[in-house]
Amino acid sequence: MKKILIITLVLTFTALQGLGQSDLTIKPYTFKNSAGVEVPAELGEFTVQENRSSGGDKRIKLSFVRFKSTNPNPGSPIVYLAGGPGGSGISTAKGARFKLFMALRAVADVIAFDQRGTGLSNEIPGCSNSATFPLDEPGSIESYTNEMKKATKLCLAFWKEKGTDVSAYNTRESASDLEDLRRALGIPKISLWGISYGSHLGFNFIKRFESSIDKVVLVGLEGPDHTIKMPALTDGFLKNLSEKLEADKAASAQYPELMGMMKTVHERLRENPLKVKTKDPRSGTEFEVGISEFDVQLVTSFIFVKNPSDSKNLPRAYKKMLDGDFTEIALMVAGLRQFAGRVQAMPFAMDAMSGISERRWKRVLKESDKAILGRSTNFPFPDVSMGLGLPDLGDEFRKNPKSSVDALFFSGTLDGRTFIPSAKELIKGFKNGTHVIIDGAGHDMFMSTPDVERLMLDFFNGKKVKAQRLVIPVPAFTLMN
Numbered sequence: 001m002k003k004i005l006i007i008t009l010v011l012t013f014t015a016l017q018g019l020g021q022s023d024l025t026i027k028p029y030t031f032k033n034s035a036g037v038e039v040p041a042e043l044g045e046f047t048v049q050e051n052r053s054s055g056g057d058k059r060i061k062l063s064f065v066r067f068k069s070t071n072p073n074p075g076s077p078i079v080y081l082a083g084g085p086g087g088s089g090i091s092t093a094k095g096a097r098f099k100l101f102m103a104l105r106a107v108a109d110v111i112a113f114d115q116r117g118t119g120l121s122n123e124i125p126g127c128s129n130s131a132t133f134p135l136d137e138p139g140s141i142e143s144y145t146n147e148m149k150k151a152t153k154l155c156l157a158f159w160k161e162k163g164t165d166v167s168a169y170n171t172r173e174s175a176s177d178l179e180d181l182r183r184a185l186g187i188p189k190i191s192l193w194g195i196s197y198g199s200h201l202g203f204n205f206i207k208r209f210e211s212s213i214d215k216v217v218l219v220g221l222e223g224p225d226h227t228i229k230m231p232a233l234t235d236g237f238l239k240n241l242s243e244k245l246e247a248d249k250a251a252s253a254q255y256p257e258l259m260g261m262m263k264t265v266h267e268r269l270r271e272n273p274l275k276v277k278t279k280d281p282r283s284g285t286e287f288e289v290g291i292s293e294f295d296v297q298l299v300t301s302f303i304f305v306k307n308p309s310d311s312k313n314l315p316r317a318y319k320k321m322l323d324g325d326f327t328e329i330a331l332m333v334a335g336l337r338q339f340a341g342r343v344q345a346m347p348f349a350m351d352a353m354s355g356i357s358e359r360r361w362k363r364v365l366k367e368s369d370k371a372i373l374g375r376s377t378n379f380p381f382p383d384v385s386m387g388l389g390l391p392d393l394g395d396e397f398r399k400n401p402k403s404s405v406d407a408l409f410f411s412g413t414l415d416g417r418t419f420i421p422s423a424k425e426l427i428k429g430f431k432n433g434t435h436v437i438i439d440g441a442g443h444d445m446f447m448s449t450p451d452v453e454r455l456m457l458d459f460f461n462g463k464k465v466k467a468q469r470l471v472i473p474v475p476a477f478t479l480m481n
Helices: 002-018 089-094 098-104 141-161 171-185 197-212 231-246 249-254 258-271 293-304 314-322 327-340 345-354 358-368 420-427 450-460
Strands: 025-032 038-049 059-067 078-081 110-114 190-195 213-219 274-279 286-291 406-412 433-439 468-471
Touching (some): 059 171, 078 197, 089 098, 171 197, 231 249, 231 358, 231 420, 258 314, 286 293, 406 450, 420 433
Parallel strands (some): 078 110, 078 190, 190 213, 213 406, 406 433, 433 468
Antiparallel strands (some): 059 110, 274 286
16 A cells, blocks of 8 residues: 555656646735735746747746635636737736626636736847838838838847747647646646637637636637638628717717718728828927828728727718828827837737638638728738748647537627627537627627626526627717817
8 A cells, every 4th residue: 555655656746747837836926906906816937848849948937826716615717818919917917807807706716827928928038120111101011011021030030049939939839838837736627718819829728628628708709710800800890880870860960971981081092192291299290191091991900990999989080081181190100100010029929820721811812802991900910920931830720619618708799809700600619608799899898898797707606698699888989079
């Protein structure tokens, strides 16, 4: 009996070493949110291989904050997966979703996880090379792509020189990190809670580690082959927004046909790109900005369509352009060019390697010819990553999951980033999946209505949640002065 016990202990210790559990550290931590509220928590760190597929020896440190459950009999820990890619789970917990993190403690421990290359899990040196775009020239897909590729190549060379294997910052490796986290904590199962890119990561984890999962709640669904969005679905979003606009009497009187107005502005710019003088609101300095159809499409995709709080300003912006006033949009174009020039390792690599299937890419190109926003919703991908040598994860990676895991999915009708038809396509593969649609919600819908928290708590507590459609008020559209 004694001999059996010794052998068991030796085998257990060996297994723990193989899983990398021996380097897990957890220490008390005072967590402070953005409002200054402090709560006791734990800060955990563990290491994983940077690149499992290459078998390299380099290890990287991953961090998480654990909020201990208030339940005397807690369920499986709930791990939060931030969106982006590039979002920090720990930083997310400091913001508006802090309340939800705290509420979920009634079910289980809640873990704010910083994925590799983000937040406290980011050991990649910052690259100072960035793309520069001449402000006074109208932009094009080609001009943006060429400049961004130049900067990206320089950054890839810089990271290689500094010893970072950028090819290791992909969704497969990140999903394996989650499994290593579970093993390091010594727990049989974890539950997942994620949004946007976090759902993309979650779907890969479900496909490969389903036996490690208790329950899943995902919002703003980005499927394995949904990194590049379909232009026709963006048009569908604009149609939904137009219907909300028509229901607003004051706004519809000023903006009778949103999509027609947008098409007219784009057609004019396609024929005659502009150079517009505008002023920096902080310094008062006057400068000139070149504006093309593609510039306005980019601004619309990146500033106006994510949430209703953004979209409420879209009709006014286009009416001003229709009337010949481009001063406000010029400031946005200038700001976007400054932001677009930055190259960050994790966000770039994750999207580049998730890629797109050839069949879907052909559909994107075909749809973009007629779509109001063209291919701007996805830009700069896949254009900027083509030919840079980063490995594509392949069509097997991009297949939708089929799973019997208990899953609760949320979608918003006014989400301009991820779309309900795509969500329905994904949910078909979930035998025990439930879809909740929130009419009037955008991409960041966790805090859009208290019903989201209520349904999540019910679900994680094991209660039956029915498929349903919730309706919430839409912010009033911004009127002309």
